[in-house]
Amino acid sequence: MRQFTASVNPTAGGSTGVAALSGVAPLLREAGAELETEYSDSLAHARELARRAGARGRVVLAVGGDGIVGGIGGALSGTGALLGIVPAGRGNDFARALELPTEPAALAGTLLRGGPRQVDTIEVASAHGRTVVLGSVYAGVDALANRHANRARFLTGAASYYAGGLRAVAGWRPATYRVTVDGEELTHRGYTVVAANSAYYGSGRVIAPAARVDDGLLEVVMIRDVPRLLFFTLMNELKSGAHIHRPEVCVLRGREIRIEADREVFYGADGEVEAVLPVTARVLPGALAVVC
Incomplete structure (x- = not known):
């Protein structure tokens, strides 16, 4: 027992x-x-x-x-x-x-x-230090939204995330990111870059439908600069994961992701870590046993 x-x-x-x-x-x-x-x-x-x-x-x-x-x-x-x-x-x-x-x-x-199930974890390294998380690392408007949600006094659950998202998007200026996936560098201008081990973040939003917690890879989801009205449509599509079919969304896969930006951009990890880019996320395959 x-x-x-x-x-x-x-x-x-x-x-x-x-x-x-x-x-x-x-x-x-x-x-x-x-x-x-x-x-x-x-x-x-x-x-x-x-x-x-x-x-x-x-x-x-x-x-x-x-x-x-x-x-x-x-x-x-x-x-x-x-x-x-x-x-x-x-x-x-x-x-x-x-x-x-x-x-x-x-x-x-x-x-x-x-039974115990071996799942991947994510090593997160930045000037903030090193830590290991489970779900995702996200840099951009979603990190800012989560920051607002964590400071909400009168809202809980999905409502706090929704209100935080509205506040973050209203004041967001698109950032120019330099994203390096397994050594291959690309430029991305937009709202966010997410390195996802889990399909879900932000209270049930399906940010990376193809992400699996035990495949040894991270799904990299990037949402490009779009008009705010279209971005709100994309946010609504996160309920089902349909956003990944839009041309404004780019999805890659890799084992190590480095995210940098041309200005101060917050990143978050599993709703707790709050720091400023740059950050490196590296998958640790099968590093944790979970009762499932």
Whole structure:
């Protein structure tokens, strides 16, 4: 029977993480599993707690949204430790990519009996430092939108992302990017460059429909400079992934992507990292085992 250590930040996202765990915890214990809970006060603290628990051979449960899941998953990348996910955030995009259930009984069943699946992670390197994340690295208007969403006081979930997106697009000036994919350089002028391990970002938006978390590659999605009205149409098409069929969208694949820009442009990663370009994203194939 598996032994679990749940990592919860009681202040991040209010009480949603605590509530989500409270629905699953009794079911795990009733089945005979051992479960301990550790509370963190920051993402760095959560990473350290996860490493310690993983080193003791415990299944580390990341309880929260993509930020906490990406942070803990990144900390466990390459260690051989097993990650479990209890989705409890605004987006839950990596959990969505893994098709994890959210209903407590179904999720508990997966955590108890699901097999480990080896998935890729992303090493992110910039002047900000080095870290490892799970879902995607994005540079441009979406990073600015996520920055606004993270600072929203009265909106939650998809509504905060939508409002953040409107605010970001309204003031956006297209940037000229230099994008290097596996050593091949190209120039791109537009709204964003996304290096995606997962198909989803921004609370269920299908930014890279062909992305797979275990194929050893990153999907590079670039949205060119277009009139704002057309850009809003493209944003709406992110619900289904239909945007990739438009000529204004370029999609490439690679193992290492370097993104630079002609002015100060923010990039983000899994909803948490906020820094300024340039940045390099490199896939780490099969570096993390996740209960699925």
